[in-house]
Amino acid sequence: MKTKQALLLLFASLSALTATAQDFKCEDNFKILEDKVIAKSYDDAVTLLPALRKSCPKFSDKLYVYGETILKYKAEAARKPEDQKLFNQSLADLYAEQEKNFPNTGGNVKKAVLLHEQKLATDDEVYKLLDASFAANPQGFTDYSAIELYFNLYVKKYEAGDKGITQDEFIQKYSxxxxxVAFSKNYIAQKSDELLKKQKTETLEPAESLFIKEAATTQKSLDAVGENISNKAAKYFNCEKLDAFYSGSYEKNKNNIAWLQAMVTALYDNKCQKSETLYTGAMALHKNKPTYSTAYMLGNLSLRKNDRKAAVVYFNQAADLQQDDAKKAETYNAIASVYRNLDKAEAKKYSLKAAELNPKSGKAYLFLAELYMSASKECNLSNFDKKALTWLAIETAKKAEVAEPRYKTTVAALISKNYSKALPTAAELKASGKKKGDTITYGCWINETLTIPAL
Incomplete structure (x- = not known):
């Protein structure tokens, strides 16, 4: 009954409102609607929405946020398909009104996704909406579902073979x-970093807190979309074709940040890491617009060139550009790995920094445990002290499972299959003149004191 009443009110003629529009109080009625939405009284709120859409379309952009919440709820709650269709159509109209009254706020993008999901428009109609939105405001085109839909519909056109799309045009569109996708990830990361900084000195708005909370999930979704796009596009070109396409256009586009971003992303995502055009473009992009992503990419590309010194420099830059402690810790883990066979003191330093920054990750402790095991070949240790160092490795590995319980099986396997076999025997302990509770102080890069446990 409530659905029927809501529909009657929602889609009834609004001619009566026109006559009394001058008496309609936008601020008062908007506040009533806002209170209803906050209280989740959507059945009541939906009856207020038509008048506000008619008489106060430019009063506040929040009208469209609240309207979206109301109509999505009503569509999902509708029991009859025809009722659901009516609410979804009203939602599509709401998005169009949002675009008209608050241009470049994503109204047409959301409308296109909705029309496609609900089969309320043809693929060509949806594609045209997305294409126009992307051309008009690429900075606002960050919704991962819209990005993937846009590409999938373009691929469908290309595969149909009747749209006159050349391979070069396909590569350009793909890139x-x-x-x-890369731009959207950077946008999410940058905004999240700004809010994390703000959070240290100010109380965030609910929407800002929600943005931080959802940022990691959104980034993962964008990662998945980027991977899906690359996998689907890879059927139509290879690294040689990509490199030829971009190297031929590089000089005239080398100062175009958007073009560089597209080119670097396309080559990197397709694992074309041998491409000099990729490296040159990544350097130019980082110089013009340094981000965590560009610095981290250059770190990996430097490793590919076996330039470990440059890799460490770029990874450190990436860490400095990252506000999220978990990602910063992962970058320190990468630096520790670079130093593993170069400078174990530095490797240990960065592993400890990673562990401190992200106490819920066990990766750094597993790395350190293996690092201690490798010390048996250096530091001028006695045979007993070399074997005793295994106790430190076991102690460190166990910290990994405390930090991250999923490593419990991994740690157990390491200890039983590798570490236990390297421990001193009771006879070796006795011959060393040491006993349970005695300490061994290690210098060199290890710089730790070990208390001998019971055998």
Whole structure:
């Protein structure tokens, strides 16, 4: 009954409102609607929405946020398909009104996704909406579902073979959309970093707190979309073709940040790491617009060139550009790995920094445990002290499972299959003149004191 009443009110003629529009109080009625939405009284709120849409379309952009919440709820709650269709159509109209009254706020993008999901428009109609939105405001085109839909519909056109799309045009479109994924990830990361900084000195708005909370999930979704796009596009070109396409256009586009972003993303995502055009473009992009992503990419590309010194420099830059402690810790883990066979004191330093930054990750402790095991070949240790160092490795490995319980099986396997066999025997302990509770102080890069446990 409530659905029927809501529909009657929602889609009834609003001619009566026109006559009394001058008496309609936008601020008062908007506040009533806002209170209803906050209280989740959507059945009541839906009856207020038509008048506000008619008489106060430009009063506040929040009208469209609240309207979206109301109509999505009503569509999902509708029991009859025809009722659901009516609410979804009203939602599509709401998005169009949002775009008209608050341009470039994503109304048409959301409308296109909705029309496609609900089969309320043809693929060509949906594609045209997305294409126009992307051309008009690429900075606002960050919704991962819209980006993936845009590419999938373009691929469908290309595969149909009747749209006159050349391979070069396909590569350019692919790179533009892949670049948009990278742009969106950078946007999410930058905004999240700004809010994390703000959080240290100010109380965030609910929407800002929600953005931080959802940032990691959104980034993962964008990662998945980027991977899906690359996998689907890879059927139509290879690294040689990509490199030829971009190297031929590089000089005239080398100062175009959007083009560089698209090019670098396309080559990197397709694992074309031998491409000099990729490295040159990544350097130019980082110089013009340094981000965590560009610095981390250059770190990996430097490793590919076996330039470990440069890799460490770029990974440190990436860490400095990252506000999220978990990602910063992962970058320190990468630096520790680079130093593993170069400078174990530095490797240990960065592992400890990673462990301190992200106490819920066990990765750094597993790395340190293996690092201690490798010390048996250096530091001028006696045979007993070399074997005793295994106790430190076991103690460190166990910290990994405390930090991250999923490593429990891994740690147990390491100890039983590798570490236990390297421990001193009771006879070796006795011959050393030491006993349970005695300490061994290690210098060199290890710089730790071990208390001998019971055998």
């Amino acid at each position: 533009n959309i892949a670049g948009q």
